Amino acid sequence: MAKEKEKKREDNRRIFSGIQPSGRLHIGNYLGAIKNWLTLQDDFDCIWGIVDYHAITVRYEPKELEDRVIDCAASYLACGLDPEKSILMLQSTVKEHTELAWILNTVTPVSWLERVPTFKDKSRQHSSNVNMGLMDYPVLMAADILLYKANYVPVGEDQLPHLELSREIVRRFNHRFKEEVFPEPKDIISSGANVKGLDGKNKMSKSLNNCIFLEDSKEDIWKKLSTAVTDPQRVRKNDPGRPEVCNIFSLHKLFSEEDKIEYVKKGCKAGSIGCLECKKILAENINKELSPIRDKINEYKNKPDYIKDILWDGKKKSEKIARETMKEVYNSIGKQYKFLE
Ligand code: AQP
DSSP states (O other): OHHHHHHHHHTTOEEEEEEOOSSSOBHHHIIIIIHHHHHHTTTSEEEEEEOHHHHTTSOOOHHHHHHHHHHHHHHHHHHTOOTTTSEEEEGGGSTHHHHHHHHHHTTSOHHHHHTOHHHHHHHHHTTTOOOHHHHHHHHHHHHHHHTTTOSEEEEOGGGHHHHHHHHHHHHHHHHHTTSOOSOOOEEEEOTTSOOBOTTSSSBOOGGGTOOOBTTOOHHHHHHHHHTOOOOTTOOSTTSOOOGGGOHHHHHHHHHSOHHHHHHHHHHHHHTOSOHHHHHHHHHHHHHHHHHHHHHHHHHHHTOHHHHHHHHHHHHHHHHHHHHHHHHHHHHHHTOOOGGGO
């Protein structure tokens, strides 16, 4: 087994993924990203970023950014990401992220960025602040991944178009400079890759007020679930429901045990259990999973020095890899400048 793990490492199976500290983390981030990361940290060389430069592409309160970064790091640790096994880092502390993004900008056609679905969505959502950073987000994301020559990127479904764009950028760069500098990163998709918000319509998103946060208390969880959208055709308790279109049922599949999933599925279809009972079982199961995480987030948030040490260590380790990559990039693009040595 040890040999197998060693072999995987020799194959340079590096992973990068990250979350932007644009608010407290929610169960979409947990199921679509972090829970999957936990299964990978033993077998791959992983770098988990807190991608703060992405978070400033929309309006935010500068005074809150530091707390959000600490909150994000505390959530990573509380969920079980282990700094002894992986690198935990803060994007803006490694300046090569933005430097590489600039270089990648020069091989990325504007038309590629204009067609990215998240850019169109975010432009509608933030119509008074459609800035270049918003449009350039996928190029910075490509730089985050390529800086470490990551072979795999575990993400939720919403990030797939960004990852496809990263691959297109790799092909462009390698072709333009006649060098195989970057590998094409592949996605790893989790079972909770597309968690809908409590509105039952949109993706669960920090900015859409449709989330259950990892830090929500038992009471918060119930308050939110009790008003969450279910099958709109089910008006009275005894009406037969359609679990396949109900977002609460989708969440059951991610949080409940097999027997409970079967129980609510049958009961809903037969009209023998109402939405409220179904939601109560779900609330209990979500709380069971989140309760130890919530406690740990609070513990870690009270240890900012510990978080600082981890991010400082992460910066050093990431920087070392990033600088090696940048040497190759400079060589490829002709920026060796021997006369300056
Ligand atoms: N609803 C979701 N379902 C599954 N996966 C999700 N992810 C986010 N929301 C869901 C995954 O979490 C990782 C980090 O995402 P992010 O926070 O950096 O960016 P985001 O997707 O823009 O998240 P939000 O909550 O929607 O933030 P805002 O509202 O600030 O834009 C990614 O792997 C993502 O797939």
